[in-house]
Amino acid sequence: xxxxxxxxxxxxxxxxxxxxxxxxxxxxxxxxxxxxxxxxxxxxxxxxxxxxxxxxxxxxxxxxxxxxxxxxxxxxxxxxxxxxxxxxxxxxxxxxxxxxxxxxxxxxxxxxxxxxxxxxxxxxxxxxxxxxxxxxxxxxxxxxx
Amino acid sequence: xxxxxxxxxxxxxxxxxxxxxxxxxxxxxxxxxxxxxxxxxxxxxxxxxxxxxxxxxxxxxxxxxxxxxxxxxxxxxxx
Numbered sequence: 001x002x003x004x005x006x007x008x009x010x011x012x013x014x015x016x017x018x019x020x021x022x023x024x025x026x027x028x029x030x031x032x033x034x035x036x037x038x039x040x041x042x043x044x045x046x047x048x049x050x051x052x053x054x055x056x057x058x059x060x061x062x063x064x065x066x067x068x069x070x071x072x073x074x075x076x077x078x079x080x081x082x083x084x085x086x087x088x089x090x091x092x093x094x095x096x097x098x099x100x101x102x103x104x105x106x107x108x109x110x111x112x113x114x115x116x117x118x119x120x121x122x123x124x125x126x127x128x129x130x131x132x133x134x135x136x137x138x139x140x141x142x143x144x145x
Numbered sequence: 146x147x148x149x150x151x152x153x154x155x156x157x158x159x160x161x162x163x164x165x166x167x168x169x170x171x172x173x174x175x176x177x178x179x180x181x182x183x184x185x186x187x188x189x190x191x192x193x194x195x196x197x198x199x200x201x202x203x204x205x206x207x208x209x210x211x212x213x214x215x216x217x218x219x220x221x222x223x224x
Contacts, residue, residue, distance in 0.1 A: 024186055028197030029204075046212050056206045066215060082183045097213075098203040105213045108203070111196040124200075126192055135199045142214040 001128055002080045004073040004091045004114065006065040016040065020049070020115055026059075026124045027111065035122075037061075037094075037115075047094065049113070061094040067107055067139060074128040075114060083116045083123055092117045097139065104141065109133035 018037045025032045038048040038058075045066050051057040064071040073093055075085070085091050092115040096108045110133045115122035127133065149157065156166040163185060168176040179187050 023184065026200055027188075027193060028200045043212055045215065048208070056208075058205055058208060059200070059203050060205065060212070078183065096200060096203045098199060099205065099209060099213070100202075108196065108199050110192070111199075124196070126188060126196070130192065135195050139213050140216050142216045 001077060002075045002085060002088055002091075004075060004088045004093050006063075006069070006071075018120060019052070020120045020122045022122050022124075024123055026113070035059075046097070049094070049096075060097040060099060061113065062097050062107060064093060064095045064107065064109055064112060067095075067137065068109065071109065072129060072132070073112055073114070075125055076128050079114065079123060079125045083114060083121060084119060085114075085116055090116055090118060098136070105139045106134075106136040107139055108135050109137045110135045 016039055020035050020037050022033055022035060024030065032051060034052055035049040036052050038050055045062060047061050049059040049061050064073070083091070094113045094115070096113065098106050100106070110130045111124055111126050113122055113124050151157065151167045153167050153169055156164050158164055162182055164180040166178040168178045170176070181187055
C-alpha cells in the first residue's frame with residue numbers, strides 16, 4: 001500500500017494543457033480513455049479533465065488537500081503497480097467536484113483520480129481506506145467575505 | 146444469472162484468466178479471493194455504483210462562468 005502526500009505544489013508545475021491517458025476510463029465512463037488536464041491561473045486551484053473529442057464535456061477537478069489538508073490517499077498495491085508508481089512522489093492526485101445548482105458543490109474523496117506524473121497515465125481508484133471518506137464531501141464555504 | 150455451488154476452497158475460472166475463490170464463510174459473510182489481470186478492475190458493487198453515479202452527475206457540458214470560492218488555505222499555498 002502507498003499513501004500519497006500533499007502534492008498541490010507540484011500541480012502548479014504541470015503544463016496548462018496536459019494529455020492524460022486512462023487505459024480503463026473512469027468509473028461509468030470506461031470508454032473514455034483520453035482526457036486533457038487543463039489549468040488556468042484564473043480558475044486555480046480548480047482544473048478540468050476534458051474529453052478531447054468534445055471540449056464541452058469535462059469534469060471539474062481539485063486537489064483534495066485544498067479541502068482536507070491531512071487527506072490520506074491509501075492506494076492498493078494493485079493500483080500502484082497498474083500505474084507504475086514506485087514512490088508516493090510519482091503520483092498526482094485529483095478529485096472530481098460536482099457542481100449542484102442551488103446546493104453546495106461536493107468533492108469525491110472516496111474515489112480519487114491518481115496520475116503517474118512521469119507517464120501521465122491515470123486511473124480512478126477506490127482508496128484502501130475508502131470507508132474514511134465520502135463520495136459527496138461538501139466543499140467548504142468561503143466565509144471570509 | 147448463472148448460479149453455481151462451490152465449497153470453501155473451491156474456485157471458478159472466468160474467461161480463462163479470472164479466478165474467483167471462496168476463501169471462507171463466517172455466518173452470512175462470504176470471503177472471496179479474486180485473481181484477475183491488472184486491466185480487469187474489481188470493485189464492490191455498491192461503491193462502484195455510487196462513484197459511477199457521482200461521475201455522471203459531475204460531468205458537465207457547459208463550463209460555469211464562476212467556480213466555487215474556497216476559503217483561504219490555512220497554510221500559504223502560493224508564495
